Amino acid sequence: MNIEVRGVTKKFGRFTAVDDVSLTVPAGELVALLGPSGSGKTSLLRIIAGLEAPDAGAVLFEGEDQARRDVRHRRVGFVFQHYALFRHMTVFENVAFGLRVRPRGSRPPGVEIRAKVMDLLKLVQLDWLADRRPSELSGGQRQRVALARALAVEPKVLLLDEPFGSLDARIRQELRRWLRRLHDDIRLTSVFVTHDQEEALDVADRVVVMNHGRIEQVGAPDEVFEHPATPFVMTFLGQSATFAGRVQGGKAFLGPLAVDFPGHPHEEARPAAGYTRPHEMEVGRAENGGGGLWATLRHLSPAGAVVKLELADAEGRSFQAEVNREQHETLRARVGERLYVRPRKLRIFVEPR
Amino acid sequence: MTSATSRRRVLPGFGLTLGFTLLYLSLIVLVPLSTLALRTASMGWGSFWATVTSPRVLASYRLTFAASLGAAALNGVFGLVVAWVLARHRFPGRKIVDALVDLPFALPTAVAGIALTSLYSPNGWLGRPLEALGLKVAFTPLGIVVALTFIGLPFVVRTLQPVIEDLDVEVEEAAASLGAGRRQTFAHVILPALFPAWLTGFALAFARALGEYGSVVFIAGNMPMRTEITSLLIITKLEQYDYAGATAIAVVMLVASFLLLGAINRRQSWASRRGATA
Numbered sequence: 001m002n003i004e005v006r007g008v009t010k011k012f013g014r015f016t017a018v019d020d021v022s023l024t025v026p027a028g029e030l031v032a033l034l035g036p037s038g039s040g041k042t043s044l045l046r047i048i049a050g051l052e053a054p055d056a057g058a059v060l061f062e063g064e065d066q067a068r069r070d071v072r073h074r075r076v077g078f079v080f081q082h083y084a085l086f087r088h089m090t091v092f093e094n095v096a097f098g099l100r101v102r103p104r105g106s107r108p109p110g111v112e113i114r115a116k117v118m119d120l121l122k123l124v125q126l127d128w129l130a131d132r133r134p135s136e137l138s139g140g141q142r143q144r145v146a147l148a149r150a151l152a153v154e155p156k157v158l159l160l161d162e163p164f165g166s167l168d169a170r171i172r173q174e175l176r177r178w179l180r181r182l183h184d185d186i187r188l189t190s191v192f193v194t195h196d197q198e199e200a201l202d203v204a205d206r207v208v209v210m211n212h213g214r215i216e217q218v219g220a221p222d223e224v225f226e227h228p229a230t231p232f233v234m235t236f237l238g239q240s241a242t243f244a245g246r247v248q249g250g251k252a253f254l255g256p257l258a259v260d261f262p263g264h265p266h267e268e269a270r271p272a273a274g275y276t277r278p279h280e281m282e283v284g285r286a287e288n289g290g291g292g293l294w295a296t297l298r299h300l301s302p303a304g305a306v307v308k309l310e311l312a313d314a315e316g317r318s319f320q321a322e323v324n325r326e327q328h329e330t331l332r333a334r335v336g337e338r339l340y341v342r343p344r345k346l347r348i349f350v351e352p353r
Numbered sequence: 354m355t356s357a358t359s360r361r362r363v364l365p366g367f368g369l370t371l372g373f374t375l376l377y378l379s380l381i382v383l384v385p386l387s388t389l390a391l392r393t394a395s396m397g398w399g400s401f402w403a404t405v406t407s408p409r410v411l412a413s414y415r416l417t418f419a420a421s422l423g424a425a426a427l428n429g430v431f432g433l434v435v436a437w438v439l440a441r442h443r444f445p446g447r448k449i450v451d452a453l454v455d456l457p458f459a460l461p462t463a464v465a466g467i468a469l470t471s472l473y474s475p476n477g478w479l480g481r482p483l484e485a486l487g488l489k490v491a492f493t494p495l496g497i498v499v500a501l502t503f504i505g506l507p508f509v510v511r512t513l514q515p516v517i518e519d520l521d522v523e524v525e526e527a528a529a530s531l532g533a534g535r536r537q538t539f540a541h542v543i544l545p546a547l548f549p550a551w552l553t554g555f556a557l558a559f560a561r562a563l564g565e566y567g568s569v570v571f572i573a574g575n576m577p578m579r580t581e582i583t584s585l586l587i588i589t590k591l592e593q594y595d596y597a598g599a600t601a602i603a604v605v606m607l608v609a610s611f612l613l614l615g616a617i618n619r620r621q622s623w624a625s626r627r628g629a630t631a
Contacts, residue, residue: 051530071529071530072529072530072532072533078526080523080526082521082523084521084523084524085527086541088546089545098532101528101531101532101541149527150530150531153532
């Protein structure tokens with residue numbers, strides 16, 4: 001089932017959490033709402049769920065307005081960051097809860113509930129813990145119980161609020177790969193909120209980047225990463241070096257860099273900035289081809305698959321570059337040495353008027 | 354063999370604090386109570402049994418336990434409501450209401466008793482209309498329940514309030530998203546979480562009511578066999594210099610209260626173990 005959000009605005013006092021946001025989540029997709037804290041991503045998720053009412057705008061499921069339907073009747077599965085398990089119930093009872101509170105007419109018989117709950121616990125690989133209480137489980141296990149509980153009511157939409165936010169890094173990675181595989185199996189339209197760009201790019205079919213209550217960009221992970229629509233998306237999705245300056249007469253003068261910029265042929269100068277990711281830098285000792293800058297190597301981290309170089313330009317502004325191991329072996333750069341750095345890819349954003 | 358190092362506790366001062374606790378409890382609680390038992394022992398089994406099973410004493414036990422239980426139950430219901438409103442809602446005058454809850458703690462119980470009596474007596478503000486409805490409060494067991502409810506209210510509210518404030522709203526939202534109505538959420542999610550604290554508040558209010566004297570004697574009317582509570586009976590015996598008789602009644606009261614509270618405590622710790630933090 002697809003989700004459509006139309007012009008949704010939500011204010012808390014004088015703070016605008018969600019500012020006229022429109023978004024479509026196609027049926028069966030796994031979409032990430034990505035943004036820093038306070039960007040409105042959780043508020044938007046809660047509005048979709050019906051846990052919060054928007055001040056303006058509408059939420060539609062399969063074209064049907066949900067305004068008059070509260071969270072009880074929306075058939076959404078909601079997974080909370082801190083699990084929100086019922087701690088006086090066993091794992092089994094937690095998962096069965098949604099089925100047991102159904103009105104008498106549509107409540108399945110006990111045997112059916114039992115079979116269904118055990119199926120779900122198998123799905124999240126926790127059937128062996130059915131009789132435990134939440135306090136006896138690890139964080140990752142609790143989150144899987146929360147997921148099974150949400151799936152028990154056969155939701156039409158699955159919404160997850162920072163589902164891996166309170167877990168260790170390693171469990172987090174495991175669990176997000178597992179969530180991706182689960183989604184590939186059940187193909188339930190899902191939206192999850194995260195502030196971790198790596199998580200969003202790794203798991204989602206589509207990433208919605210939010211900032212200050214607005215959507216900055218919507219796109220596939222490689223699309224938002226390679227072709228960011230705004231400087232915010234560029235800087236939020238991974239590291240980047242920034243070269244501030246101006247554009248004028250078809251050229252860009254960005255600090256030590258001077259490159260062609262046909263996007264601005266006018267004689268009038270405009271402030272602009274160029275952004276490059278560390279792995280998009282070519283590092284050498286000669287100025288072959290130009291379009292780069294001389295910089296001093298300040299620090300070198302040779303451990304890992306890529307070698308990280310911390311460099312400083314002539315004015316002392318530092319930026320990062322990454323080279324792979326082979327390049328590092330041939331270059332053999334030393335700290336304090338002057339190197340020529342050429343951005344292979346430079347994304348230039350002219351400041352809006 | 355356990356080595357000395359493995360038995361060393363992380364937190365220091367266990368021996369000292371345990372010793373202090375035992376000494377303190379002995380001085381404050383155990384020694385006075387044991388003199389009670391000694392006094393009673395001086396009277397011999399036969400006269401002890403005769404004293405504590407006399408119809409007037411038995412009637413006072415029945416009245417005291419029943420009225421205390423009734424008052425604690427009333428507080429259990431309405432104290433929960435008050436605690437809920439104070440913990441969950443913000444409204445003008447909330448601070449004043451919050452302070453009012455503590456008044457029964459602070460007020461001398463005799464003052465409370467006089468106030469309640471003048472309010473509920475047949476020509477009082479509330480007594481007159483209630484009497485017109487055929488309901489007598491002052492000088493009846495009902496009046497005793499009213500007084501005991503008054504003094505017991507803060508115990509339930511003050512034990513429940515912080516627990517309600519700590520309740521995770523997300524848990525209620527989770528229940529709602531799973532299709533549970535407000536009533537189902539309350540019955541299956543909120544109440545079980547509050548139960549241990551509720552039971553504690555109930556036990557405190559109950560225990561307080563069992564020993565209450567000041568607020569009750571004015572409103573009760575103190576008619577033997579009808580509205581005479583055990584504490585009053587003990588005072589009466591004391592006034593007649595029948596110390597042994599007074600302590601005999603008190604010992605029975607003490608043992609009964611101890612057993613009851615012990616049972617509630619066991620139930621309470623069982624419930625809180627079940628609901629250990631998730």
